[in-house]
Amino acid sequence: MIGMLAYNIPFVSIFVMMICAIITPLLPNRNRIPEKLSCLAISFVGLMSAYLLYELTAGGQTHSFNFAMGHFPAPWGNELRAGPLEAVLSLVFCVAMLLSLTGNFSSTAEDIAPKRRNIFCVLVNLLTASLLALTYTNDLFTAYVFIEINTIAACAIVAVKESAETVRAALRYLVMSLVGSGLVMIAICLLYDLTGHLLMQNMHRAIGELVATKRYMMPLTVSLALITAGLAIKSALYPFASWLPDAHGSSTNASSAILSGLVLKGHIFTIIKIFYRVFGLEVIHLLRMDTVIFILGITAMIMGSVHALRQKNVKRMIAWSSVAQVGYIFMGVGLNTVAGIAAACLHIIVHACVKPMLFTAAGGLSNAAGHKKGLHALMGTFYVNVWAGLGLIAGACSMMGIPGFAGFASKLSLTLASFDHSTVIWALTALATSSVLNALYYVPAVIVVLTHNKDAQKNFTAHSPTLSYKVSMFVFLALNFYLGLFCVPLLRLITRGVNVL
Amino acid sequence: MLEKLLLNHYEAAAVILSGIGLTNLLLQRNLIKKIIGLNIMDTAVYLFLAAKGYVEGRAAPILIENGSGGWINSASVYVNPVPAGLVLTGIVVSVSVTAFALALTLKLYESYGTLNIDEALMRMTEEQKDIEAKIDAAEEEVLS
Amino acid sequence: MNEELRRIWQSFFNWVMGIGPRPENEVIPPEPPPDLPFTQRPKDKYSRFHEATLKERYNQWLEIHGLHLFSVLYAGLSVLTCVVIVSLLLATVAELPPFGHERNPANNEVIRRYVEHGGHETGAQNIVAGLILDYRAFDTFGESAVLFTAAVSVLMLLGASRRNKADDSQSPKTESAGRNFLQRAPPASTLRKDDAILRGVANLSIPVILMMGCVVVINGHLSPGGGFSGGAILSTALILAANAYGFRRVHSFFNERTFIVSSSTALMIYALSKGYSFFTGANHIHSIIPKGTIGDILSGGLILPLNICVGLIVAGTLYGFYALFSEGDI
Numbered sequence: 025m026i027g028m029l030a031y032n033i034p035f036v037s038i039f040v041m042m043i044c045a046i047i048t049p050l051l052p053n054r055n056r057i058p059e060k061l062s063c064l065a066i067s068f069v070g071l072m073s074a075y076l077l078y079e080l081t082a083g084g085q086t087h088s089f090n091f092a093m094g095h096f097p098a099p100w101g102n103e104l105r106a107g108p109l110e111a112v113l114s115l116v117f118c119v120a121m122l123l124s125l126t127g128n129f130s131s132t133a134e135d136i137a138p139k140r141r142n143i144f145c146v147l148v149n150l151l152t153a154s155l156l157a158l159t160y161t162n163d164l165f166t167a168y169v170f171i172e173i174n175t176i177a178a179c180a181i182v183a184v185k186e187s188a189e190t191v192r193a194a195l196r197y198l199v200m201s202l203v204g205s206g207l208v209m210i211a212i213c214l215l216y217d218l219t220g221h222l223l224m225q226n227m228h229r230a231i232g233e234l235v236a237t238k239r240y241m242m243p244l245t246v247s248l249a250l251i252t253a254g255l256a257i258k259s260a261l262y263p264f265a266s267w268l269p270d271a272h273g274s275s276t277n278a279s280s281a282i283l284s285g286l287v288l289k290g291h292i293f294t295i296i297k298i299f300y301r302v303f304g305l306e307v308i309h310l311l312r313m314d315t316v317i318f319i320l321g322i323t324a325m326i327m328g329s330v331h332a333l334r335q336k337n338v339k340r341m342i343a344w345s346s347v348a349q350v351g352y353i354f355m356g357v358g359l360n361t362v363a364g365i366a367a368a369c370l371h372i373i374v375h376a377c378v379k380p381m382l383f384t385a386a387g388g389l390s391n392a393a394g395h396k397k398g399l400h401a402l403m404g405t406f407y408v409n410v411w412a413g414l415g416l417i418a419g420a421c422s423m424m425g426i427p428g429f430a431g432f433a434s435k436l437s438l439t440l441a442s443f444d445h446s447t448v449i450w451a452l453t454a455l456a457t458s459s460v461l462n463a464l465y466y467v468p469a470v471i472v473v474l475t476h477n478k479d480a481q482k483n484f485t486a487h488s489p490t491l492s493y494k495v496s497m498f499v500f501l502a503l504n505f506y507l508g509l510f511c512v513p514l515l516r517l518i519t520r521g522v523n524v525l
Numbered sequence: 526m527l528e529k530l531l532l533n534h535y536e537a538a539a540v541i542l543s544g545i546g547l548t549n550l551l552l553q554r555n556l557i558k559k560i561i562g563l564n565i566m567d568t569a570v571y572l573f574l575a576a577k578g579y580v581e582g583r584a585a586p587i588l589i590e591n592g593s594g595g596w597i598n599s600a601s602v603y604v605n606p607v608p609a610g611l612v613l614t615g616i617v618v619s620v621s622v623t624a625f626a627l628a629l630t631l632k633l634y635e636s637y638g639t640l641n642i643d644e645a646l647m648r649m650t651e652e653q654k655d656i657e658a659k660i661d662a663a664e665e666e667v668l669s
Numbered sequence: 670m671n672e673e674l675r676r677i678w679q680s681f682f683n684w685v686m687g688i689g690p691r692p693e694n695e696v697i698p699p700e701p702p703p704d705l706p707f708t709q710r711p712k713d714k715y716s717r718f719h720e721a722t723l724k725e726r727y728n729q730w731l732e733i734h735g736l737h738l739f740s741v742l743y744a745g746l747s748v749l750t751c752v753v754i755v756s757l758l759l760a761t762v763a764e765l766p767p768f769g770h771e772r773n774p775a776n777n778e779v780i781r782r783y784v785e786h787g788g789h790e791t792g793a794q795n796i797v798a799g800l801i802l803d804y805r806a807f808d809t810f811g812e813s814a815v816l817f818t819a820a821v822s823v824l825m826l827l828g829a830s831r832r833n834k835a836d837d838s839q840s841p842k843t844e845s846a847g848r849n850f851l852q853r854a855p856p857a858s859t860l861r862k863d864d865a866i867l868r869g870v871a872n873l874s875i876p877v878i879l880m881m882g883c884v885v886v887i888n889g890h891l892s893p894g895g896g897f898s899g900g901a902i903l904s905t906a907l908i909l910a911a912n913a914y915g916f917r918r919v920h921s922f923f924n925e926r927t928f929i930v931s932s933s934t935a936l937m938i939y940a941l942s943k944g945y946s947f948f949t950g951a952n953h954i955h956s957i958i959p960k961g962t963i964g965d966i967l968s969g970g971l972i973l974p975l976n977i978c979v980g981l982i983v984a985g986t987l988y989g990f991y992a993l994f995s996e997g998d999i
Contacts, residue, residue: 028952035951039944042814046936049821049929093807095950096790099779102807143825150818157811165611169811172618173818176625180822183629188636192645195629199559199642202622203551206566209615210543210758213570216607217577217765220774230774246761398656529763536762544755552747580776581769586796587892588788588963596963598788600781601771603796607780610801614812617897617983621819624990628826631994 026089030079034091034104034160037069037114038153045149048142058145059132063125066152070118077111086520090162099226105162109369109521112514113293114159117286119503120376121152124281127384127496131391135185135276144184150177151282155290164212164302165222167294171208171258175201178287185276193270200257200267207254214247215302224301235307245311251298252313259291261354262324265347269331272343277387280339281380284346289372292353296365300525305360318358318447322454324351329461337397338386341465342379345423348458349375355451356438363441366519371434373514374422374507378430381500382419388412388489388497389473399469404477409489411497413473418504420466425459430504433511435459535576542569556630556640560623567619571612578608687722792960793890793969802890802972810943813979817936820986827993828925864913871913878906886980890969896979903980904987911988916996919988925999928989935978942971 044065048058080087088107090098125132125148136144150173157170179201183194216222218240219230234240257264272280299308308314328348335341349371356368386397392408393401406413422431435455442451489497507514530537546569549562586606588596630640637645766773783800791799801809886899911919949956961968992999 032948032951035944035947039940042810043937043940045814046817046933046940050933092951093947094803095946095956096804100782101804101950140825143821146821147818150814153814163808165614165805166808166811169614169618169808169815172622172815173811176621176815176818176822179625179629180818180825183632183822183826188633191629191632191636192642195556195626195633195642198626198629199550202563202626203547205622206543206547206550206563206570209567209570210540210573213573213577213611214761214765216611217773217775220777220779222607240764242764243761246757398659526760526763529767530759533762533765533768535768536765537759540758540762541755544751544758547754548747548751552743552750554743576768577775579769580771580773583771585893586784588794588796590964596788596794598785600784603784605775605780606783606787606796606800607775609797610805610808613797613801613895613897614808617812618815620987621815625819625822627994628823632826 026079026087030076031089031091033072033076034106034110034114034156035093037072038104038156038160040065040069041149041153041156045146045153048146048149051142053138053142056129056133056141058142059125059129062145062149063122065149066118066122066125069152069156070115070122073111073115073118076106077108077115080106080108080111081517081520086524088524091160099221099223102166103162103223104160105224106160107521107524108517109525110159112373112517112521113289113369114156116373116376117152117155117159117289120285120380121148121155121282123496123500124278124285124380124384126492127380127500128276128278128281128387129492130490131277131387137186140184140186144181147177147181147184148282151181151287155286158290158294162224162301163222164215164224164227164298167297168205168208168212171291171294172205174287174290175205175258178283179271181279181282182271182275184279185274187274189270189274193267193274196267197271200264204254204257204264207250207257211247211251211254214243214250218243218247224297227302228304231303231307235310244307248303248308248311248313252295252317255291255295255298256320256354259288259295260347260350261320262327262347262351263320265324265328265350268347269335269340269343272346272383273337273340277383280343280387281383284343284383285376285380288346288350289376292350292357292368292372296357296368297525299357299360300365300522309360314358314360316358317354318360318451321351321354321356321358322450324348325355325454325458326351326461329458329465333461333465335465336399338390338399338402338469339383339397341399341469342382342386345382345462345465346375346379348462349379349423351458352435352438352455355454356441359441359445359451361441361444362519362522363444364438366515366522367434367437367441369518369522370437370511370515373518374430374434377500377503377507378419378422381415381497381504382423384493384497384500385412385415385419388493389416399472402469403472403475406473407476411489411494415497415500416473417470418501420470422504422508424463424466428505428508430507430511433508433515437511437515533576535579536573539569539573539576542566542572545569554641554643556626556633556642560626560630563626564619564623567615571615574608574612574615578605580604685723687725788963789960791969791972792963793972794963795890795892795895797893798890798895798972798976799969802895802975803970806943806975807947810939813936813939813982816982816986817932820932820989823990823993824925824929824999827997828999867913871909875906875910878902878909882906882980882984886976887966887973889976890972891964891966896976897983899976900980900983901987903984904991907984907988908991911992916992916998919992920999923985923988923999928985928999931985932982935981939975939978939982942974946971 044061048061051058051061086108088105091104091106092098093102093104095101132141132144154170154174154177158167158174161167161170175198179194179198182197183190215227218234219227221227221230231244234244260268272284275283299305325348328344328346328351332341332344332348335344353368353371353375356364356371358364388409389402389405389412390397392405392412396402418429422429425432425435439452439455442448445451543566546562546564546566550559550566553559553562583604584602586603586609588598589602591597633642633645634640637648639645766775783796783804787793787796787799791803793799793803882899882903885894885902886896889895889899907919907923946956946958948954958970960970967973989999
């Protein structure tokens with residue numbers, strides 16, 4: 025059995041972040057106290073998640089439990105649910121969030137007006153809380169409410185840097201997100217009407233009965249399509265991804281890192297939960313949603329990279345590369361097997377660690393080149409900010425799938441997962457094409473950064489990275505190599521988590 | 526199908542309205558109209574939920590006294606309370622989102638002088654073109 | 670025949686690539702000096718005879734007709750999308766369980782317990798209040814957090830930035846400073862200093878509105894209403910006061926600081942009390958909160974204090990939205 029300490033961790037994590045968000049506006053806005061409090065709270069939650077993970081997998085067994093929010097049991101009250109997969113994801117979210125904040129500590133101070141820094145921290149705390157709630161929730165309507173918190177906070181941290189471009193980007197992001205939330209809301213209403221439940225396992229049972237008796241098949245299909253489309257818009261699956269490069273490319277580095285690395289992942293994990301826990305893989309296959317997701321994922325893998333090839337702004341290039349990586353995750357989900365979903369979850373983790381590193385590195389490099397974001401302005405910046413240069417190189421190798429780096433592990437597991445699937449040829453072709461395309465834009469970036477350029481280097485601001493930047497980048501690099509070299513135990517853990525999901 | 530639609534006419538009206546709202550939200554180019562579309566869609570969802578909660582011949586879910594100091598609490602007397610709760614939550618979410626979207630719209634108007642997001646995009650792309658021209662110039666300089 | 674085809678192909682190719690016929694009295698352009706940098710050399714030997722290529726013609730055409738075509742396509746697309754979505758949803762609705770039928774899937778054991786045991790389990794006469802503030806309180810906590818998020822974001826966008834324009838123009842990276850398209854009307858408070866009718870009506874109605882709001886908040890667990898509706902009523906009293914007496918009068922007792930402190934404190938009380946109830950519930954610890962008897966004002970456990978907290982948050986936030994949008998300040 026789980027100890028009482030571990031049993032309360034999901035609830036305590038969410039409430040710690042919420043209370044931290046609520047208290048932050050009251051704090052004095054000097055000495056960067058709000059940011060330090062946020063970092064402290066996030067590390068505390070991260071430590072608790074690690075302990076929860078240890079308890080859930082102790083002694084080679086896999087535990088999972090439901091946590092009733094209040095005095096009323098399952099179908100009457102709200103519930104949280106924790107298993108190894110949820111614990112791993114919340115740990116990774118906390119680590120990536122913490123590193124995105126500390127790594128961009130100085131650039132946040134430059135980009136955000138002092139009056140707004142306080143509110144930036146409120147929004148970061150709310151985002152963390154909503155991500156944790158989306159990870160742990162066992163109730164579809166709670167998921168909807170926290171998706172809305174996530175949406176408003178995510179759009180607001182785009183607009184937190186004061187410029188015309190960020191406002192426009194935030195509006196585009198908000199409009200697309202609202203279309204997505206509207207679709208999710210309609211779908212939840214339809215599902216409630218068909219099943220009479222909002223809790224995931226009760227819905228699953230009711231849907232199983234409906235499918236067995238072939239009743240209400242049309243409304244079921246439509247609600248599944250609507251909820252998938254809504255969440256796909258929010259997680260930037262390719263045809264719906266036009267908002268992403270603006271939002272992620274224009275905001276401050278910390279926001280870009282958080283949005284690309286974490287916010288997208290919260291929505292993707294919600295889709296996985298809905299597929300696996302509400303509908304069940306057989307029903308998804310019966311309603312053909314797996315094929316749709318698979319095709320869209322493959323399209324995103326290739327089209328995201330094609331768009332990234334045409335970018336000249338380094339942050340926009342990395343943002344389009346996120347679209348391609350989201351495609352990888354959706355391809356894994358579309359395989360509709362336990363191995364596929366485990367590989368998708370591994371890719372979520374890998375991308376949550378690598379993409380913030382790339383954004384932090386790009387921010388450091390463009391700071392070194394005097395706040396220029398054009399790829400060619402970065403020529404030779406490696407020699408000014410070595411840590412950022414190393415981060416960019418490692419991130420690029422990881423995205424290309426060079427063995428030993430994090431991206432290789434997840435791509436390998438995606439490949440292995442696609443072998444037991446009928447569409448193996450398509451999956452392998454898409455993986456290969458997309459990797460080559462990734463190389464086509466990441467290799468030139470690396471070469472540019474490594475090329476000596478005496479003329480341009482005169483204009484560089486002589487500024488050495490701060491200690492927090494170096495430490496965060498070191499941890500990012502260490503994580504990258506850890507994931508690349510020792511992914512097998514992690515993948516086994518995730519598979520166990522998916523099995524009890 | 527038509528008689529089924531007539532049977533579910535509240536829901537049918539709700540989905541027609543929500544389709545109109547969704548299309549406005551997606552495809553109107555004036556931001557204020559987009560936000561109005563959002564509100565139409567949200568309100569339509571509340572109509573849908575209210576229709577789903579209704580049960581023929583039952584009372585609102587507030588306990589009624591039974592005349593001898595107790596309360597009537599038989600499930601066949603009251604309508605379904607869950608949709609009412611969902612609508613309450615939905616209203617708050619809709620108010621919040623609307624206020625935030627309007628604030629962003631105001632900021633957009635301050636910066637670009639337009640409520641049309643495409644026009645703002647066009648003005649932006651002209652600035653972007655200047656930047657890209659500069660980048661190209663720098664690139665050629667480096668190549669030569 | 671073959672020759673003819675080739676000739677046609679050649680002329681078509683020239684048309685596409687924009688190579689015009691070479692004139693009779695052709696003057697060969699002088700070769701460019703070889704030391705010219707690559708980028709400055711003429712791109713094409715025949716550039717003098719260059720006609721518009723197909724791509725250029727397309728671009729020209731697009732410049733002239735593109736905007737019109739775009740708007741027509743857009744309108745068509747809008748109608749098409751709307752029709753597709755609506756017909757899909759209508760087809761779905763036709764299949765749904767029938768309206769108002771008591772044996773629909775939604776009327777199941779969950780509802781039965783809410784209705785049959787809701788009274789003594791939550792202590793609230795209003796089943797919906799018991800449902801949203803006790804059975805499914807986590808959703809409602811999330812809902813208050815949504816409102817808090819929006820309030821904080823709107824305050825960030827509209828509040829601090831405009832009042833501190835002077836501070837911002839000194840900070841290095843405000844690109845939007847200096848170009849402000851918005852010709853704002855003078856704030857309402859400066860327009861009418863003294864409107865006898867408005868003030869008279871306000872004097873009469875503000876106490877009534879305040880009382881009504883308090884009744885709706887406090888009776889939330891007994892009758893329809895609750896924190897959100899009561900808070901909205903309270904905020905209208907504040908807005909009316911601001912319009913009748915000027916924002917400055919309201920500002921003297923309700924400013925940005927009070928707004929932040931009251932919202933945060935109320936939400937904090939909400940979070941802590943609900944956290945206590947979640948914690949005791951999940952760990953099967955006896956909760957010290959009494960339920961009271963159904964129908965009394967002091968009943969329903971935490972529902973009454975939570976309604977008051979929500980009422981405070983909503984009243985402050987809605988008035989804050991109004992003040993920020995009309996005045997640019999609280």
